[in-house]
Amino acid sequence: MKALIVYSTRLGQTRHLAELIAEGIRFSAADVTIKDVTDIKRETDLTGYDIYVFGSSTYHGMMMERMKTFLFLAERAELKGTVGGSFGSFGWSGEAAERIYDTMKNVYGMNMVSGPLMLKGGNVDGGVKVAQSYGKELVSKAAEQG
Secondary structure: OEEEEEEEOOOOHHHHHHHHHHHHHHHOOOEEEEEEHHHOOOHHHHOOOOEEEEEEOEEOOEEOHHHHHHHHHHOOOOOOOOEEEEEEEOOOOOHHHHHHHHHHHHHOOOEEOOOOEEEOOOOOOOHHHHHHHHHHHHHHHHHHHO
16 A cells, blocks of 8 residues: 655745654655655656645634645646545644645545544644544554555
8 A cells, every 4th residue: 555645845844744644644655655746847757656645734814825735736637536634743733634635535436534624733732643543543444544
């Protein structure tokens, strides 16, 4: 089983969350690739994965502009029915993770986990375990799907 985590970060917290989710995926014996959103140039860069996890920090109530651009590209990638999740870090609001989740579920038609992962940071309020558990949940859902 292979997973791809794509993130956009402003101060590094969202990248840290991506790494923690990846740990949870690895704990479940799945391979994971983590990429900065700027490393994805075309929709073919998204082929060959069983699980997709997209994340962005929220800044002034919005996701990072780079993530918005990426989501338009990902729309052409034939992700319907694949397992997905979204995540994001935030200071006082977490709209980015919710909007990414809704796009993956409603526009792409993906088989999403229970909801987006929204944390102020990986080291706050048990964030390490929460993020790792999110990774495990993604692998579990993909295993159920077969």
